[in-house]
Amino acid sequence: AQSVAQPEDQVNVAEGNPLTVKCTYSVSGNPYLFWYVQYPNRGLQFLLKYITGDNLVKGSYGFEAEFNKSQTSFHLKKPSALVSDSALYFCAVRDTDTGFQKLVFGTGTRLLVSP
Amino acid sequence: GAVVSQHPSRVICKSGTSVKIECRSLDFQATTMFWYRQFPKKSLMLMATSNEGSKATYEQGVEKDKFLINHASLTLSTLTVTSAHPEDSSFYICSATLPSGSRNEQFFGPGTRLTVL
Numbered sequence: 183a184q185s186v187a188q189p190e191d192q193v194n195v196a197e198g199n200p201l202t203v204k205c206t207y208s209v210s211g212n213p214y215l216f217w218y219v220q221y222p223n224r225g226l227q228f229l230l231k232y233i234t235g236d237n238l239v240k241g242s243y244g245f246e247a248e249f250n251k252s253q254t255s256f257h258l259k260k261p262s263a264l265v266s267d268s269a270l271y272f273c274a275v276r277d278t279d280t281g282f283q284k285l286v287f288g289t290g291t292r293l294l295v296s297p
Numbered sequence: 298g299a300v301v302s303q304h305p306s307r308v309i310c311k312s313g314t315s316v317k318i319e320c321r322s323l324d325f326q327a328t329t330m331f332w333y334r335q336f337p338k339k340s341l342m343l344m345a346t347s348n349e350g351s352k353a354t355y356e357q358g359v360e361k362d363k364f365l366i367n368h369a370s371l372t373l374s375t376l377t378v379t380s381a382h383p384e385d386s387s388f389y390i391c392s393a394t395l396p397s398g399s400r401n402e403q404f405f406g407p408g409t410r411l412t413v414l
Binding site: 216218223224225226227228231272283284285287288289290 | 301303329331339340341343346388390392394402403404405406407408410
């Protein structure tokens, strides 16, 4: 079965500093990996995905993620954090055991960017 | 493009009543929609997968008679919480995918906050 792990419940970073939100995955076959962001009382917004190709994936709002097959990781990064980036971030992997494009989500990491 | 809406955004009901939540894909046809439940400060729990014109596929532990899902058209899926109880209070989120093989990501609705008194 597919799974993702987000080892940090919360990440604190000062505005202007680089940020990293960690994600590791376990899949059978090729991984389809996603990052989503959730603001309070809102649904999830798509940030970026890795299906194939370059290991460095660029997404929305200046975020990027690096796919590392040997470390089975897909960490989310941003060179310079903004206070408005404060939100809940979810890593997800497509469940290839089903034909319905089902996603398996990590437990989420709360990002807090201080002014 | 790929906008998903939910209605209502917030609902408060009395225990024992039924509540219907609508999920619509506004600018695309969604053959598959998903219903999630999110507890406070927790991840999303997939409740069921809804395919247009067929019965929903429920995840283990989700009561299909309590959480009725209808996917009557390619742009609308509904979740009805029957005989609601306070423990059903939660944030319910739907998502939709583009036709199979396209882009792979899910597009999420803004969520519905259900409070059962």
